[in-house]
Amino acid sequence: METRQLDGSTLRRILIGGAKGIRTNVKAINDLNVFPVPDGDTGTNMSRTIESGIAKISNDDGATLGDVASEFAKGSLLGARGNSGVILSQFFAGMCGALSDKETATPSELADAYMAGVERSYAAVLNPVEGTILTVFRESAEYAKKKIGENGTLEELLCFNAEEAERSLKRTKEILPVLTEADVVDSGGAGYLCIVKGMYESLRDGAEVVFEAENMNDTAAKIDYDLFTSESVLEYGYCTECLVRLQRAKGEPSAFDEKDFKAELERMGCESIVALKDGDILKVHAHTAVPSGVLTLCQRYGEFLNVKIENMSLQHSEKLSESKKKKKPRKRYGVVTVATGEGMIALFKTLGADAVVSGGQTGNPSAEQFLSAFEELNADDILVLPNNKNILLTAAQAAELWKDGKVTVIPTETIPEGYAALSVFNASVSDLDEQVADLNAAKDSVVSGEITAAVRDSVCGGVEVRKGEYVGILGGKLVTSKQCAADAVCETLSAVEDIDGRELITLFVGEGVSESDRTELTETLEKRFPDHALEVYIGGQQIYDYLIALE
Secondary structure (H helix, E strand, O other): OOOOOEOHHHHHHHHHHHHHHHHOOHHHHHOOOOOOOOOOOHHHHHHHHHHHHHHOOOOOOOOOHHHHHHHHHHHHHHHOEHHHHHHHHHHHHHHHHHHOOOOOEOHHHHHHHHHHHHHHHHHOOOOOOOOOHHHHHHHHHHHHHHHHOOOOOHHHHHHHHHHHHHHHHHHHHHHOHHHHHHOOOOHHHHHHHHHHHHHHHHHHHOOOOOOOOOOOOOOOOOOOHHHOOOOOOOOOOEEEEEEEEEOHHHOOHHHOOHHHHHHHHHHOOOEEEEEEEEOOEEEEEEEEOOHHHHHHHHHOOEEEEEEEEEEHHHHHHHHHHHHHHHOOOOEEEEEEEEEOOHHHHHHHHHOOOOEEEEOEOOEOOEHHHHHHHHHHHOEEEEEEEOOOOOOHHHHHHHHHHOOOOEEEEOOOOOHHHHHHHHHOOOOOOOOHHHHHHHHHHHHHHOEEEEEEEOOOOEEEOOEEEOOOOEEEEEOOEEEEEEOOHHHHHHHHHHOOOOHHHOOEEEEEEOOOOOHHHHHHHHHHHHHHOOOOEEEEEEOOOOOOOEEEEEO
16 A cells, blocks of 8 residues: 555544554553662553544544644643653644644655654753653654655655664663663653554554543542433433444445445434444444434444443533532632642642642643643642652643643652642742742752562662562662661661751651551651651552651
8 A cells, every 4th residue: 555645534543553552552661660660651651642632633534634633732732641741742743733734745744744743852851861762753753754755655654763763762772871770671762662653554554443542530530410400401412432343144344334324323313423443343423312323223233342322411511510610719829739649638738739630650640630720720820749750741731731820830759849848838928939949949958768669670770679679769769679668768768868967757658558567667767767856647649658758
């Protein structure tokens, strides 16, 4: 197959192929973690970022290349999660920006768009580091542009891009010493390779693709069914979706005609119709007042794998209700922070946080989640404490997208830093610069420690680690590995060079720690560090048994 023009439907197809490519490899990418700890989430973040972009693409078969590109770019920017997801969204935004005014594009023009994506992704990072996903972006795009020429096909361009991305990824381990020591390639680059391979394969194979978005919410939505009463009118109908396996007993799947099927749904009065066939799988979406008619039609050709029917009038009422609930009086400051664990969330709210976005390691929030929090606050000046280095870029991206007031990101990289900064927040301080300076000073003054169990044997930072041992991480560096968690806490604290000049140890206890272990550790710390005050909070955070703040 030789494709010489990229149109809207083809772009949508290859993007869905890219999403499928990374979705099937999420766990393998997450496991490419420099530290031998269970907090890898690069694959998850990149997968959810590209899926958010696809979810924003309309189902209009006649959409131009520019329409699809613009919709995808906006969706991926809003749905970006984690540093890898934000960088990926910036790459796509640059690429799609170069295509936004075009109805179609040649392979050469797409190659130029890739280079625009590279430029924007590098610009999005304050201090670009080679040997990361940025390098894989750049080297694969440069190679593909050099090889394609004026008469090449899209298949050739995507193939060149994928081939060089694979070679570039292997070289990341040679460029970055930390990757060499851990014997892994860059996880972001690995995610991008899965995406570009999926894009190429979807175009090469030529089959129509069906995309079933995963639920990206961490918790199930709580629906207020009382918003649709016995007096309500079904004004908006039902959103009806199903996945059907076409049955040979009811007709040859290869002979199934999507156009005839869509026409039948139109005659039934359905709107927003989508009917996509991938082999013997049929994906159907329609808005209708009578969902039974859609289901009956589908059963003429096959049997259901899943069915989802949602009352759109109820959804509309919920949105109106939520809008009313969120509206609060305008205030000077609004504070948004990030945390997991009931105890940690309650503590941050006690310290003055107006909104706590759920997230942390393995659960990075999207830019859109931050924007929802900003909307709820209704504040002139919003202060954001991400509390995780992998959420910093997402918070910054949300701040850039927010247009109703000023957003300042306090670059807290850990929960202890966020705790220290929030402890000095004072709503009565009228000068924003003074407020920000105080929070930054408090953040910079604290030393952060993290204790968790290793998931594999490793050597990291010169420390030999055995699977199951408790590792201590201090200021982002692995400093110790012990069989006992209490020993790991003590050794991590002892590694602080100026510990004698500090006065307070604050311990945040994770969800998996028993009361007896917590009590025993508290007694041990009081004996080992008698000159330091000790505060203990039941944080309930995941992944890390203990978080430490030393002030």
